[in-house]
Amino acid sequence: MATHPHTPDELQARAASLDDADPLSALRDRFLLPEGVIYLDGNSLGALPAAVPSVVADVVRRQWGTDLIRSWNEHSWWQAPLRVGDAIGRLIGAAPGQTVAGDSTSVQLFNALTAACRLRPGRPLLLTDPAHFPTDQYIADSVARVLGLRVCRVPVRELPRFLAGEGDRVAVAGYSPVDYRTGELYDMAATTRAVQQAGALMLWDLCHAAGALPVGLDATGVDLAVGCGYKYLSGGPGAPAFLYVAERHHAAFDHPLTGWNGHAEPFALDGHYIPAEGIARARIGTPPMLSLLALEAALTAFDGVDMGRVRAKNLSLTGFLMDCADTLLDGFGFTVVTPRDPGRRGSQAALRHPEAYALVQALGTHGVIGDMRAPDLMRFGVNSLYVSHRDVLTAMLRLREIVSAGEHRQESFRRRTAVT
Ligand SMILES: Cc1ncc(COP(=O)(O)O)c(C=O)c1O
Missing domain, CATH: 3.40.640.10 (Type I PLP-dependent aspartate aminotransferase-like (Major domain))
Incomplete structure (x- = not known):
């Protein structure tokens, strides 16, 4: 993976300034997300809207x-x-x-x-x-x-x-x-x-x-x-x-x-x-x-949401996620497989890693929910209505902690569930 100029501190500052300028940030209140959970699997099952x-x-x-x-x-x-x-x-x-x-x-x-x-x-x-x-x-x-x-x-x-x-x-x-x-x-x-x-x-x-x-x-x-x-x-x-x-x-x-x-x-x-x-x-x-x-x-x-803004935000979130991965996960065997060109990516970022399944399971126990697609892809879907840049950074920081400690090697994270 190519090295990237940002330090963790710079990423923190960037997440804060992007979130502060986010015109969609208030939309998060339209969803009932569990406290402490960072939900990056809205490309599989969207979070519960508060109106439902x-x-x-x-x-x-x-x-x-x-x-x-x-x-x-x-x-x-x-x-x-x-x-x-x-x-x-x-x-x-x-x-x-x-x-x-x-x-x-x-x-x-x-x-x-x-x-x-x-x-x-x-x-x-x-x-x-x-x-x-x-x-x-x-x-x-x-x-x-x-x-x-x-x-x-x-x-x-x-x-x-x-x-x-x-x-x-x-x-x-x-x-x-x-x-x-x-x-x-x-x-x-x-x-x-x-x-x-x-x-x-x-x-x-x-x-x-x-x-x-x-x-x-x-x-x-x-x-x-x-x-x-x-x-x-x-x-x-x-x-x-x-x-x-x-x-x-x-x-x-x-x-x-x-x-x-x-x-x-x-x-x-x-x-x-x-x-x-x-x-x-x-x-x-x-x-x-x-x-x-x-x-x-x-x-x-x-209601009242401009899809152009939704798109601009998910590009920002996925771009930021890849920047975080470059900086924080360098040397741990990850490859970013999602195109860097904003015109060539949707609303998710995917990382390849030989232990993708165990890593996704371990992340889940730390309150970060993504998913895995066989054989080796970790997918992180970002829904602009309820995901922030801080969420993305926290997710990547937790992933780094897990992989650097080797926590995902625990037997319990290798056991396959029916749905990955
Ligand atoms: C592109 C695409 N088509 C279809 C489906 C699923 O079809 P269904 O809603 O019938 O389960 C998925 C599920 O992830 C999908 O990604």
Whole structure:
């Protein structure tokens, strides 16, 4: 690892001055973080927004407990998938009426990929990244099997070359703008353009972008997008995902899961499926209302928040984290794998270390929560709404203490848990 000019004292002073000048610092009060915990895993499960517990209690006790079935009308439960979809849409640059909330990212990937292939009949190829999150690859394989098509795994950087040769055979390209392991950010606009110039459709998985980057879906002309509600959107464990379908595709959008909620007249209870107009045809079945309304409450943490500022802060936090790693961890076997170029990184920084798992476990016992991705990556996700530069510095100082004392070598930190 390259040596870096900053001393620990200089890092301390820099953290203080960056935090003092942070226009988003007050947003931390919109979250209920446990005392003494530094939470750098919001790229896996966002922290609990303060607005959520009372809303969930009200939904359970009053809306469900007292108002019962009437709540579908009286509390507008029926409209929630599109209402919450629009709230997410505001954060990802989607005008109203193009985003629906519901189901999991995996399910929405299946829907989006299948519908995309149906929009491009006669094109036999689906493209995905061999480094993409596994579920994206598995679902692409399954869609290809169901439709009798073929998946080509093409790294995002090699897309232009592949498209030059095979572009007219490609139905859809499904990629993530952010590498979930390294945090590397790819050029969404250029990739979208290249895919569309080949006549194919562009599908983005925004799990690591929604709520962290000002994703301009409409402005970029993206065709389809999916993403989860539980990472930077902080909607809670297993929060509903979302599907974005650009308006120009609505009329021809042939959704594979034709559930009754997506029917033009659900309560006509007709035996034949007629899709609803617009994004409502991407509804499926009865939504998990408790989770959906928890997500809606969570999204209020973004009220009045400028995504440009969110982005500027997470770049500052990740840049600072890498500076701290350079100074404090030099000589301990770490490699920073996240790009230093701000234009090429998302909202997380990752360090490679052969004992990554044990180090993450040891850090957890010192109140610093990150995570590990096999075989050797420590990931630190920074949510601009509740992470400070002081948090980042403290995390790196604790990591140095652990590694210099060899504390992570204890047997208990090597025992694998189900979730890493
Ligand atoms: C890029 C990406 N897609 C999808 C998922 C998960 O899909 P699901 O929400 O269906 O579990 C993850 C989870 O970390 C992810 O990083």
